[in-house]
Amino acid sequence: MIRLDNVSKVYTRGARPALDAIDVEIERGDFVFLVGSSGSGKSTFLKLVLREERPTNGDIWVAGRHLNRLSSWRVPHLRREIGAVFQDFRLLPNKTVYQNVAFALQVIGKSKRDIKQNVPEMLELVGLAGKERRMPHELSGGEQQRVAIARAFVNHPPILLCDEPTGNLDPGTSVGIMRLLDRINRTGTTVLMATHDDEIVDQMRKRVIELKGGHLVRDQDRGVYGLETV
Amino acid sequence: MRLQFVFGEVWNGLRRNSTMALSVALVTFVSLTFVGAAALTQMQVQQLKDAWYGKVEVSIFLCPPDSYEENCAAGPVTEAQTDDIVAVLEEGNVSDLVESVYVETREEVYDSIVAADDSGVYSQLEPEDLAPVMRVKLTDPEEFQVVADATAGLPGVESVYDQREVFDDLFDFLNAATIVAAALAIVMMVTAMLLITTTIRLSALSRRRETTIMRMVGSSRSLIQLPFMLEGAVAATGGAVLAIAGLFFGTQYLVEGWLTGSISWVDYIGREDVWSVAPWLVLIAVGLAGAASLLTLNRYTRA
Numbered sequence: 252m253i254r255l256d257n258v259s260k261v262y263t264r265g266a267r268p269a270l271d272a273i274d275v276e277i278e279r280g281d282f283v284f285l286v287g288s289s290g291s292g293k294s295t296f297l298k299l300v301l302r303e304e305r306p307t308n309g310d311i312w313v314a315g316r317h318l319n320r321l322s323s324w325r326v327p328h329l330r331r332e333i334g335a336v337f338q339d340f341r342l343l344p345n346k347t348v349y350q351n352v353a354f355a356l357q358v359i360g361k362s363k364r365d366i367k368q369n370v371p372e373m374l375e376l377v378g379l380a381g382k383e384r385r386m387p388h389e390l391s392g393g394e395q396q397r398v399a400i401a402r403a404f405v406n407h408p409p410i411l412l413c414d415e416p417t418g419n420l421d422p423g424t425s426v427g428i429m430r431l432l433d434r435i436n437r438t439g440t441t442v443l444m445a446t447h448d449d450e451i452v453d454q455m456r457k458r459v460i461e462l463k464g465g466h467l468v469r470d471q472d473r474g475v476y477g478l479e480t481v
Numbered sequence: 482m483r484l485q486f487v488f489g490e491v492w493n494g495l496r497r498n499s500t501m502a503l504s505v506a507l508v509t510f511v512s513l514t515f516v517g518a519a520a521l522t523q524m525q526v527q528q529l530k531d532a533w534y535g536k537v538e539v540s541i542f543l544c545p546p547d548s549y550e551e552n553c554a555a556g557p558v559t560e561a562q563t564d565d566i567v568a569v570l571e572e573g574n575v576s577d578l579v580e581s582v583y584v585e586t587r588e589e590v591y592d593s594i595v596a597a598d599d600s601g602v603y604s605q606l607e608p609e610d611l612a613p614v615m616r617v618k619l620t621d622p623e624e625f626q627v628v629a630d631a632t633a634g635l636p637g638v639e640s641v642y643d644q645r646e647v648f649d650d651l652f653d654f655l656n657a658a659t660i661v662a663a664a665l666a667i668v669m670m671v672t673a674m675l676l677i678t679t680t681i682r683l684s685a686l687s688r689r690r691e692t693t694i695m696r697m698v699g700s701s702r703s704l705i706q707l708p709f710m711l712e713g714a715v716a717a718t719g720g721a722v723l724a725i726a727g728l729f730f731g732t733q734y735l736v737e738g739w740l741t742g743s744i745s746w747v748d749y750i751g752r753e754d755v756w757s758v759a760p761w762l763v764l765i766a767v768g769l770a771g772a773a774s775l776l777t778l779n780r781y782t783r784a
Binding site: 301323324327328329330331332334335341343354355357358359360402403406 | 483486690691693694695696697698699700701702704705
């Protein structure tokens, strides 16, 4: 589903690579934590998969597409195969919960019928049924993140990228979000989640990929947050 | 669905940035009014040239009795000299430039002078004091100088006069006015384009969250950029419509209403000429907005 072959990324010539000779393969349906300290290369990893950045060296395949050879006008098609969730939710403050989720379908040209069918289903899945008309500022942080997840998953992409989705949430709320992501993963969706949250990683016991200074230092099934610190 | 979305976004964008959109419309209005005024002035010049140059003639004044001109020292023009001049015009090198030659007799010249004389200054004048005048119509009025050179020194010719000289000062003035209007139009169009660029940039920045989400969920670049382009185009087209209305009413009240009443012998442009300029003004407005969008959008809504 996601494959990186000897991938390096250098932002400024002469500077230390943000990622250095990374080899990773993530299968369909995997749940993978991407861990490492700030500046370790987690965000660059996600940006490369989303084709927001191009690798300096190496090859990347995502959802059957060779990203090195993907022309820019085909990038939108790639992104319809990837849902993205962020730490800061990125909801549209002037739209209701329903409209925020529907927006993701509207802008890729889905019909009104599709939207009417999918959005309520998705809000039901993330536990927000009955809150369709609420504005984002009327929701708690956890609820806002659920809206963001609903928006990312409403098109049923095979891959879900999460960049510190629990970073702004208290531990109790974070657990709820992780349960939701786990549930989505059980539908066959590949989930790749960058996080600093050691408790969650330790509880979930999923595959862990650890980056340090741009190098892949650990790729462990049923891993914990940090071998060195545990 | 997408069309509805795009129009919704355009409407929202215009509503949120209404003051900027209004300023774009007004600047475009002023600049396109200058463009339209320059075009209409040129149309007026052309219309006057077509009307007047077709009517004007080269007048060859033949030597009258008592002329002080050097070429007339031998005395008044004779019939043989008149025939020679006609022969030069009709059969000489310049014959292909000459459409017709009419020799106005001294009686006809006298009658036309007296008819135009309201003050009585010429009341003492007799037909015998005058000489015949040749009225030469040219196939191409611009070729006056060639005909003048061929006839000016001939025996019996006092002077050669091109009626176009009367109008040339007016045309020079109108041409200068066109250049001034065109120069102002260019400055104003540059201003309009910069303003549209700024408007689109502000609009794109204020909706950055939306465009980021659109990119993330796989919206095409054209769908992301289209609402901004249309916003600029709508505001600029609004300006073009105002300019067309301004030119229309300007022509109606200033030209057809006022000028036609006060200086009636001139053949003026009319409101129908504004309609022939109108599509170009709309096209320029849309072109300005399009160019401004291309300059701005790739940077602020990258895919």
